[in-house]
Amino acid sequence: MLFLEKAFLPIFLFLATISGLAFGSMIPVLFLVMPVLVMPLLMYCYTQVYKQKYKALSDELDFDLSNFTASALGMTSAVETSRTSRDLVRTDQPYKYQDLPIIIEDSASLVAQEQIANITSRQLPEIIDAMPSNGSATQHFTAFGQEHWVYRFHFKSVSAEFNAVGIGGLPAEAFAVARQVLEKQIREWHIAREKDLDYYGEANTDILQNLQQAQSMRTVVQMSHKQAPTVLIVEDDMDVATATESIFRQLGCKTILSDGHDGASHKMSFQDVDFIVLDWILGDNLSADELVRKSTRIIDAFKDLRARFQNQHAKVITYSALDKSKVHLPDNKYFDHLDHWQKPVNYSELARRASDMLVANGY
Amino acid sequence: MDLIKEYNIPIELKGVIPGYIGRRDQDITSLKTFVANQDFDSVSKLGHKLKGNGASFGFDRISELGGLLMKACDRYDIAEVKSLVADFEGEVNSIKSAVL
Numbered sequence: 248m249l250f251l252e253k254a255f256l257p258i259f260l261f262l263a264t265i266s267g268l269a270f271g272s273m274i275p276v277l278f279l280v281m282p283v284l285v286m287p288l289l290m291y292c293y294t295q296v297y298k299q300k301y302k303a304l305s306d307e308l309d310f311d312l313s314n315f316t317a318s319a320l321g322m323t324s325a326v327e328t329s330r331t332s333r334d335l336v337r338t339d340q341p342y343k344y345q346d347l348p349i350i351i352e353d354s355a356s357l358v359a360q361e362q363i364a365n366i367t368s369r370q371l372p373e374i375i376d377a378m379p380s381n382g383s384a385t386q387h388f389t390a391f392g393q394e395h396w397v398y399r400f401h402f403k404s405v406s407a408e409f410n411a412v413g414i415g416g417l418p419a420e421a422f423a424v425a426r427q428v429l430e431k432q433i434r435e436w437h438i439a440r441e442k443d444l445d446y447y448g449e450a451n452t453d454i455l456q457n458l459q460q461a462q463s464m465r466t467v468v469q470m471s472h473k474q475a476p477t478v479l480i481v482e483d484d485m486d487v488a489t490a491t492e493s494i495f496r497q498l499g500c501k502t503i504l505s506d507g508h509d510g511a512s513h514k515m516s517f518q519d520v521d522f523i524v525l526d527w528i529l530g531d532n533l534s535a536d537e538l539v540r541k542s543t544r545i546i547d548a549f550k551d552l553r554a555r556f557q558n559q560h561a562k563v564i565t566y567s568a569l570d571k572s573k574v575h576l577p578d579n580k581y582f583d584h585l586d587h588w589q590k591p592v593n594y595s596e597l598a599r600r601a602s603d604m605l606v607a608n609g610y
Numbered sequence: 611m612d613l614i615k616e617y618n619i620p621i622e623l624k625g626v627i628p629g630y631i632g633r634r635d636q637d638i639t640s641l642k643t644f645v646a647n648q649d650f651d652s653v654s655k656l657g658h659k660l661k662g663n664g665a666s667f668g669f670d671r672i673s674e675l676g677g678l679l680m681k682a683c684d685r686y687d688i689a690e691v692k693s694l695v696a697d698f699e700g701e702v703n704s705i706k707s708a709v710l
Contacts, residue, residue: 484659486630490666493622528658568661568677591665591673594620 255291359396362419363388374426377433379404380519381555388418396421397455400429405558406551407436410450424454443550476521476610477501481511481538482566483530487590491524491566494598498605507533512541515582516552520561522604523582527567527574535565536577546581556581562608564588619668627709630667634660634702641695645688653691654683660698671701 263284367386375384382404389397398413398421409432413424432448439446478495482488483506492502503518505511507529515523515538525535546552560583565574568590576584585608588600619627637656644652660676675698682690 484663486626486633486663487666489626490620490623490663493620497622568658590662591670591677593618593665593670594623594668597666 256288259288259291359390359418362417362422366418366422370422370426374429374433375402378402378409378436379407381405381559382407388421398422398425399450400425401450405554406440407446407448409433409436409448411448412450412452412454414454475499475501476605476608477503477519478522478524479503479505479514479518479520480524481505481507481515481529481535482524482526483507483528484526487526487566490594491597494594494601495524497598498602500605507538512538512545515539515542515561516545516549519555521559521608522585523561523563524566524588525563527565527569535567536575539563539576539579539582543579543581564604566590618670623667627667630663631702631706631709634672635706638695638699638702641698645692645695648688650683650686650691654680657683669701669705672698675701 266284371384371386375382378384382402384400384402386401387397387399389399396415396418398411398415398418400409400411402409409429411425411428411432413421413426413428415421415424428451429448432446435448436446478500480488480491480495480502482491482504485506488504488506492504495502500522503514503520505514507526508531511529514520525538527535529535529538546556557580560581562585563576563582564585565576565587567574567587570589571587574587576582586600586604588597592600637660641653641656643649644656657676657679661673661680662676664670664672664674664676675694679691679694679698682694
């Protein structure tokens with residue numbers, strides 16, 4: 248592809264010259280054809296300009312990290328004398344944008360708390376959203392003495408990995424340093440994925456080289472990012488769908504609804520779903536097993552979907568008024584038939600089953 | 611009357627109950643049309659739907675009537691179907707009087 252792209256301009260000029268010589272007497276015709284011939288040239292020029300701009304964006308960071316580190320570490324002696332005043336606080340609750348599980352004990356400043364809350368609820372999701380879906384992220388804020396913070400970030404998905412470290416006088420400064428690195432890695436990842444390559448973004452740990460007090464650093468906030476499970480509810484009866492959605496939302500899940508006829512197979516394939524609650528009979532002679540077969544064909548057709556589903560199968564719960572013996576999901580390499588819930592199921596019983604299922608699957 | 615206690619309606623769904631009852635009203639009209647046409651297939655499909663959704667909202671009787679409608683349709687028992695449709699209408703009306 249790259250060769251063709253580079254060869255495009257000379258080939259185009261050559262053909263245009265030949266055409267001009269051969270059909271010199273056909274000036275009126277060429278006049279009409281000219282816009283068609285010129286358009287690819289304009290498009291080519293446009294892409295070249297765009298590439299130049301993109302290259303400029305991908306260049307080195309606009310500040311020198313090593314200088315920043317040196318200035319930060321220049322205050323080491325002050326750090327040593329004051330490092331005893333902070334307490335270790337760890338939080339391991341699941342990461343949620345809305346409900347921040349941050350607990351910092353007394354001595355950590357209010358400003359720092361606010362900054363960490365802001366980073367975790369607003370800035371970090373922006374970064375994670377720009378990364379591949381279906382990955383998991385971890386961040387650590389570490390207090391170093393009274394005035395220094397170290398921020399570490401790690402993200403891993405099937406095809407890409409991002410790592411960054413930042414140091415600053417406040418959590419926001421530490422995060423800003425890491426963010427610069429991550430944004431650069433994201434740009435590099437886009438280039439790698441265009442070439443269908445996996446990407447590994449190495450952490451800028453050089454900024455920690457001179458940090459002598461690594462042993463004395465205490466983690467103030469540590470959060471693991473395990474995204475809330477996404478549940479796709481495929482149900483043609485909107486009343487049942489409403490009740491089921493209400494339960495999964497209360498259990499902290501993201502929900503997607505489909506009545507089975509609005510591209511349900513695409514939602515099953517392209518949306519990043521962990522669980523599918525699948526009504527067996529979906530009206531208009533559409534049944535759940537057909538939907539699964541359709542989705543399987545879609546997944547088979549895309550390399551990234553195949554990789555994602557082979558890495559983690561979507562778990563299907565069939566939900567029908569039919570008896571379990573009448574419900575048989577075909578054996579499938581991408582979908583696991585987790586359970587069958589036979590209707591009617593009252594609300595509290597449905598809530599209990601949903602909760603048990605999530606717990607059994609590590610949520 | 612405390613509807614939530616009377617029918618065991620989940621408090622989370624209280625806000626959507628009027629809509630649910632409205633749709634059951636439409637079901638009564640549809641069922642009467644299907645019965646007039648002796649369209650057992652359509653009655654059975656609607657019964658299947660009622661069986662599935664009634665209990666989710668705390669209306670166990672609606673689920674029960676839906677299941678019975680399906681069975682009556684399997685036997686092509688029009689008299690039983692008519693009786694069950696009347697029961698269903700009575701049940702919806704009693705819920706309606708409690709809700710509205």
